Amino acid sequence: MRYWLFKSEPSTWSWDDQVAKGDAGEEWDGVRNYQARNFMREMKIGDQGFFYHSQSEKAIVGTIEVISEAHPDSKTDDDRWECVDIKALDAVKTPVTLDQIKADERLSDMVLVNNSRLSVQPVTDTEWRIICDLAGLAG
């Protein structure tokens, strides 16, 4: 199983919106970036990821699970764009902020730090465990 990070502006699609979808989940539409799309193509059902709020909050606020592999994005006719479906797993006990991540030497190689604009990113097993620990999750 692999780990990922999904970034969203809370004003557009927030963790609460995701939670409200329950186990049915929702497609992660709107990605218009090849790198991000390619990562989604690599995802398998059961993979997990962090849900990150950009803009004002800048923190990891929950975890999600991939429940459908990449399929065409229903929000566009452009067949280049695909997305996976995800459902909310757990809310963090303590949000892990971008500041915290930047300040932690163990996380200095995270894509979030080095390529902040990429909206779907891979997370290593080690990074996953460290952040789950910081967030108060079992991981």
Add this chain to the structure above:
DNA sequence: GCCAACGTTGGC
């Protein structure tokens, strides 16, 4: 609200 960084587009 600004601006830097980055990705995409389109003309050549």
Add this chain to the structure above:
DNA sequence: GCCAACGTTGGC
């Protein structure tokens, strides 16, 4: 296939 122009993202 290159590169300038443009649009978007996201941190500050």
